[in-house]
Every structure is written in C-alpha cells, then in structure tokens.
Amino acid sequence: MHESTLEERAKVKRALGNISPQLLLIIILTTMVISLSLSSPFFLTWSNLRNIFDHSSLYIILAIGMTFVISSGGIDLSVGGVAALSGVCMAVAMKSGLGVGAAIAVGLLAGGMIGAANGAVISRLKINPFIVTLGFMSVSRGLALIITGGIPIYGFPRAFTWFGSGHVGPLNPPMLIAAFIAAAAALALNRTRFGYYTLALGGNEEALRRSGVSTRFFKTAVYILCGTTAALCGLIVTSRLNTAEPLAGWMLEMDSIAAVVLGGTSMKGGRGSITGTVIACLLLGVLRNGLVILSIPAYYQQLLIGIIILTAVVFAEVRPRKALVI
Amino acid sequence: MPQNKDRAHNEPFIRVINIRKSFGSVVALDGVNLDFYRGEVTAIVGDNGAGKSTLIKVISGVLSPDGGKLIVNRKSYNFLTPSQAIELGISTVYQDLALVDCRDVATNIFLGQEPLKAGLFVDKKKMNRESEKLLNRLKVHIPSVTTAVEFLSGGQRQGVAVARSINQRGKMIIFDEPTAAMGVKESARVLELIRSLGSDGFAVVVISHNLHHVFSISNRICVLRNGRMAGDFRAERTSPNEIVGYITGTNELNTEVVKRGIFNHA
Known part of the structure; x- marks a missing residue:
C-alpha cells in the first residue's frame, strides 16, 4: 500500500517534471515569435533573426559555462570581469607582436587561470563560491584596468576581427562557436563522467567524495570550464568591437545566471539542462529584440526583462514543491 | 578459546591497532584495537559519543586518525583515503546513505x-x-x-x-545505524539483507543502538565506551543485559578480551 502510493506520487512528479520547464520555454518562445511577427513586418526577416542569433550566441557560450557551475551547486560572479581581462590580454599580446592564434591562446589561458583560482580557493579552503567569485570579479576587472591604464586598446589584424564580424555562409563565427559548444556541453553534461560528477557535486558532494572521487579536482575543473567560456566571450566581444575595453562585459554575470535559471537549472545544484539554457538565451534575445522593434523605451526594457525573469524563476522554483504535495 | 577455532585458518580482513583520534580537546578514540573477519557480522555498540562513528570513519578513510595503524592484506597503513579504502574492498553504508x-x-x-x-x-x-x-x-x-x-x-x-x-x-561492508528511522517491516527486510551478506562471506560491521536488532543479526558484539574497547563477545554467549552493563560501565572490562590479548589497555 505504502509503496504503491509512493510509486504513484513518483509517477505524478515525473510526469510534471517532464513538461517543465524546457517545454514551457519553447511554448513561450513560440508564442513570442508568432505575436512579434504579427505585430511587426521587420521581425521575421533574415537580417533581424540573424541579429538575434548573433547577440544570443555570446550569451549562450557564457551561460553554458555557468550551467556547469550552477548545477555543481556553485556560482560564478567573475565571468564579466574575466571576459574583459582575457580580451585585454589578447589585445596586449597582439600589440606586443604575438600572432593571432597565440594571442587568443593567451587570453583563453588567462580565463582558465582565473577559473582555476576560483576553483582552488572554493574547493580547498571551502569558502562560499559567492564570496570567492565576487572577489575574483573585482580582481580580474582591476587587472584589466591596470593593464590598459583604463584606456581601450583598438585596431587588430583581420584574422582576429573575423571572429566577431566574419561570415561563414549565411552565419557568422560566434553562432558556429556557440552551436559547437552547446552540442559538446550537452554531451559532456549528460553522457560523460565529468557531467555525472558535476551533477553529483550539486546533488550531494559528500556522497561523491565518499565514493572515492576527487571532488576537489572536478570542482576546480568546473570553474576552469566556466572561466574558459568567459574568455571565449571576451574574444568575441573584443573582436566584434575591434576594441579591448576594460569595462566590457559589465553585468554579464547577471544576464548569464538569469538565463541558466530560466532554462531550468536548479540553483540548489544537482539538476542542469544545456538545452534549457540555450532556449532561455534565445528567449531573452527575442525578448530584447522584440522590445526594440515595438519601440518600447530602454528604461522600460530593463524593468520588463527583470519582471519576466523573476516570474519565470518563481514559477520554476515553486512548482516542484507543489508537485511533491500531490 | 572455541570462538577462535572457526577463524584459525582465517586471517582477519582488517586489523585496527591502537587507533587514536581527537577533535580538539575531545578524545573520540583512545587506542582502539579490533580485528574484523570475513563471513562474520560484527556489531559495534556503545552509548552516544562512545566513538563508534569515528571508528568506522577512520576505517573507511573519511577521517585520518591521530595515531595507530590499520593492517589490510598484511600491509600497514597510518591512514586511508576514501578511494584507497574502496580499492581495498572497504565500503560503508552511511547513516545518511550518501x-x-x-x-x-x-x-x-x-x-x-x-x-x-x-x-x-x-x-x-x-x-x-x-x-x-x-x-x-x-x-x-x-x-x-x-x-x-x-x-x-x-x-x-x-x-x-x-x-x-x-x-x-566491497569485501567488508560497514553499516552505520542501518535501521534508524525505519518502520518495523522495512527494518526486518534490511536486517535480513545484512545477515545474508554475512553468510555470503562479506566481513560485515554494523553500528546500532537497537540491541534487539543487534542480537538478531550478529555473530559477534563489540562494546565501545569513552573511545575504548569495553568488551568483545560471541553473540550466542552473552545477553542484552550483560551488553547494557558494559555500555553503561556498570560491568567491568570483559576478561575474555584481555586473555585474547587483542586489547591494549595502556
């Protein structure tokens, strides 16, 4: 008796769990696309869609690293600063005569190193990731300002600006990078030991440790991954603007965290969805674009996006609790 | 000693020798000596704070002891890491189940x-x-x-x-309070499972407060008190009352242990 009601309860929750929240996001996204294309003739043109994809790809890359961190039960507030720092590093490397490839490697390495520092402090000294990454946010932003003296560096070889403004058929490099990273990340999170341990870290870190897995190693790896995706964003932003700007990527951490949570990854850790993150980024992209097309003033856009994210997150976090009561 | 006869050909799977562990000024383990054998269900009983959980955490590599050693497969270890313990075949089913x-x-x-x-x-x-x-x-x-x-x-x-x-x-499976917060029917099922592991040749260690459960599954009962061994009995040759006496300290040190020489009182 007891066990059969438990099984039924499990079935109900599983059924509810299956429709949430990615399917819901797709429904909202579709509704938005349909209503926007009805209200504006510009929305459904290729140049506008291209614009949306182009903008979203930056957020997708960043939010994927963040998905790993959040589903491991952590958070990374340093991504905006890391993006700026690695952009600056690439710029300085190129100005000092390094080739484009080597310069990009230097920038990615810088991002990975800040990630490693985050991970090492969090996993070895067991300090709250919120505080640690808040510290490294300031450290990386400060380093970017010190290196540049606060003055943007501009004018890079074409091989470098190709990453931001080049063309690959009808697409551009950021879209391809985002698509490749999304596919690789989905495989990594759902099908590899690294992904299994990332989710286990968020679900029950002590259980993973007692199973003989080095939690320090995998936790650090998660932050290195996030630092590297932030550095990739730095590459795209810098090459798109043809300028390394020490204040680039301001508030990027908030946007990416919002997208990850909107996509159904649990802030408590243990559950993560790359698909959800990608759809959420597209949804936010369409939303921003739609608000511009409907010529809603910029101040209201900020307010509206905030309200939509809050509603979505409240909805996502409250629902599973209700499902348990059934 | 008759209880040693069936083990005569059988080396202990793990020997715990003079293990000590303190948390600040609190002494959790004060020189514990204990051998565990395969095919035997050993219960470790004792009051709260007697050092039961600390002992199994040392054996399973979750805690490093301050002194003493562990001998597994004739190799001596000052401490184990969780992955080392698992490689050696020591697995633990924790109270929180992990x-x-x-x-x-x-x-x-x-x-x-x-x-x-x-x-x-x-x-x-x-x-x-x-x-x-x-x-x-x-x-x-x-x-x-x-x-x-x-x-x-x-x-x-x-x-x-x-x-x-x-x-x-795992060759040795340690249970920490396996039946805590469990219904009667469920407990019975879990106890049956533990007993069958013993007869399947695993070295089984059970920590429990429930003497009724302890007597229904164990071959051997060890009592810890204030971080020291207070007694080591064959289950069929003792009684719940006697065990309670050793847990609370109203009975003196069990002489059987001293005679067998595996207990170092210093």
Whole structure:
C-alpha cells in the first residue's frame, strides 16, 4: 500500500517534471515569435533573426559555462570581469607582436587561470563560491584596468576581427562557436563522467567524495570550464568591437545566471539542462529584440526583462514543491 | 578459546591497532584495537559519543586518525583515503546513505565506478542492466532503476546504498545505524539483507543502538565506551543485559578480551 502510493506520487512528479520547464520555454518562445511577427513586418526577416542569433550566441557560450557551475551547486560572479581581462590580454599580446592564434591562446589561458583560482580557493579552503567569485570579479576587472591604464586598446589584424564580424555562409563565427559548444556541453553534461560528477557535486558532494572521487579536482575543473567560456566571450566581444575595453562585459554575470535559471537549472545544484539554457538565451534575445522593434523605451526594457525573469524563476522554483504535495 | 577455532585458518580482513583520534580537546578514540573477519557480522555498540562513528570513519578513510595503524592484506597503513579504502574492498553504508537524491538508482549504484563506452561516454544501458541484476540478487524491490532516489522509501534507499557497496567490489561492508528511522517491516527486510551478506562471506560491521536488532543479526558484539574497547563477545554467549552493563560501565572490562590479548589497555 505504502509503496504503491509512493510509486504513484513518483509517477505524478515525473510526469510534471517532464513538461517543465524546457517545454514551457519553447511554448513561450513560440508564442513570442508568432505575436512579434504579427505585430511587426521587420521581425521575421533574415537580417533581424540573424541579429538575434548573433547577440544570443555570446550569451549562450557564457551561460553554458555557468550551467556547469550552477548545477555543481556553485556560482560564478567573475565571468564579466574575466571576459574583459582575457580580451585585454589578447589585445596586449597582439600589440606586443604575438600572432593571432597565440594571442587568443593567451587570453583563453588567462580565463582558465582565473577559473582555476576560483576553483582552488572554493574547493580547498571551502569558502562560499559567492564570496570567492565576487572577489575574483573585482580582481580580474582591476587587472584589466591596470593593464590598459583604463584606456581601450583598438585596431587588430583581420584574422582576429573575423571572429566577431566574419561570415561563414549565411552565419557568422560566434553562432558556429556557440552551436559547437552547446552540442559538446550537452554531451559532456549528460553522457560523460565529468557531467555525472558535476551533477553529483550539486546533488550531494559528500556522497561523491565518499565514493572515492576527487571532488576537489572536478570542482576546480568546473570553474576552469566556466572561466574558459568567459574568455571565449571576451574574444568575441573584443573582436566584434575591434576594441579591448576594460569595462566590457559589465553585468554579464547577471544576464548569464538569469538565463541558466530560466532554462531550468536548479540553483540548489544537482539538476542542469544545456538545452534549457540555450532556449532561455534565445528567449531573452527575442525578448530584447522584440522590445526594440515595438519601440518600447530602454528604461522600460530593463524593468520588463527583470519582471519576466523573476516570474519565470518563481514559477520554476515553486512548482516542484507543489508537485511533491500531490 | 572455541570462538577462535572457526577463524584459525582465517586471517582477519582488517586489523585496527591502537587507533587514536581527537577533535580538539575531545578524545573520540583512545587506542582502539579490533580485528574484523570475513563471513562474520560484527556489531559495534556503545552509548552516544562512545566513538563508534569515528571508528568506522577512520576505517573507511573519511577521517585520518591521530595515531595507530590499520593492517589490510598484511600491509600497514597510518591512514586511508576514501578511494584507497574502496580499492581495498572497504565500503560503508552511511547513516545518511550518501545518496545523490536527484539522480536515478543506477547512477547512484555506479557513482564513482561508471563504465565507459569508447573510453569517454558513460555506458548508461550497462549501468541500468547491471543495477537491475544486482538489486534482484539482493531481493530489493525497486520499480525502475531510472527512478530518482528521492522517490524511494527508506528501505529501498538502504537497498540502493548496499547495492553500491557491493558494486564497489566491497569485501567488508560497514553499516552505520542501518535501521534508524525505519518502520518495523522495512527494518526486518534490511536486517535480513545484512545477515545474508554475512553468510555470503562479506566481513560485515554494523553500528546500532537497537540491541534487539543487534542480537538478531550478529555473530559477534563489540562494546565501545569513552573511545575504548569495553568488551568483545560471541553473540550466542552473552545477553542484552550483560551488553547494557558494559555500555553503561556498570560491568567491568570483559576478561575474555584481555586473555585474547587483542586489547591494549595502556
């Protein structure tokens, strides 16, 4: 008796769990696309869609690293600063005569190193990731300002600006990078030991440790991954603007965290969805674009996006609790 | 001593020698000596704070002792790491079961031991198949190995934790309060499972407060008091009353232990 009601309860929750929240996001996204294309003739043109994809790809890359961190039960507030720092590093490397490839490697390495520092402090000294990454946010932003003296560096070889403004058929490099990273990340999170341990870290870190897995190693790896995706964003932003700007990527951490949570990854850790993150980024992209097309003033856009994210997150976090009561 | 006869040809699986461990000024283990044998269910009893949990955490590598050593396979260790302990065949089913609630049954059973395809991807199908086989063998009834552990009952969760221990090729399986917060029917099932592990040749160690349960499953009962061994008995040659006396300290040190010379009172 007891066990059969438990099984039924499990079935109900599983059924509810299956429709949430990615399917819901797709429904909202579709509704938005349909209503926007009805209200504006510009929305459904290729140049506008291209614009949306182009903008979203930056957020997708960043939010994927963040998905790993959040589903491991952590958070990374340093991504905006890391993006700026690695952009600056690439710029300085190129100005000092390094080739484009080597310069990009230097920038990615810088991002990975800040990630490693985050991970090492969090996993070895067991300090709250919120505080640690808040510290490294300031450290990386400060380093970017010190290196540049606060003055943007501009004018890079074409091989470098190709990453931001080049063309690959009808697409551009950021879209391809985002698509490749999304596919690789989905495989990594759902099908590899690294992904299994990332989710286990968020679900029950002590259980993973007692199973003989080095939690320090995998936790650090998660932050290195996030630092590297932030550095990739730095590459795209810098090459798109043809300028390394020490204040680039301001508030990027908030946007990416919002997208990850909107996509159904649990802030408590243990559950993560790359698909959800990608759809959420597209949804936010369409939303921003739609608000511009409907010529809603910029101040209201900020307010509206905030309200939509809050509603979505409240909805996502409250629902599973209700499902348990059934 | 008759109780040693059946072990005469049988070396202890693990020897715990003069293990000491303190937390600040609190002495949790004050020189504990104990041998564990395969095919035997050993219960460790004692009052709260007697050092039971600390002892098993030292054996399973979760805590490093301050002094003493562990001997496994004739090799001496000053301390073990969790992965070393697992490699040596020491698995622990913790009181909190150490399960990842939001992941499914098969994922939990294979946690840290995931089989790989092409050296990279986790072979989930193999995990599901082998988990089902293992749970059937243990007679643990779970509707589907792809159910998240959070939806299982207490007994089923215990079953998953035991299956994981066995899957880690455990030769020694330690249970910390296996029947705490469990109903009568579920407890009976878990106790049956523990007893069968003993007769299957595992070295089984059980920590429990419930003397009724202890007497129904163990071959041997060891009493810890204030971080020291206070007694070591064959279950059939003692009684709950006598054990309670040693737990509370109203009975003196069990002489059998001293005669066998495995207890170092200094």
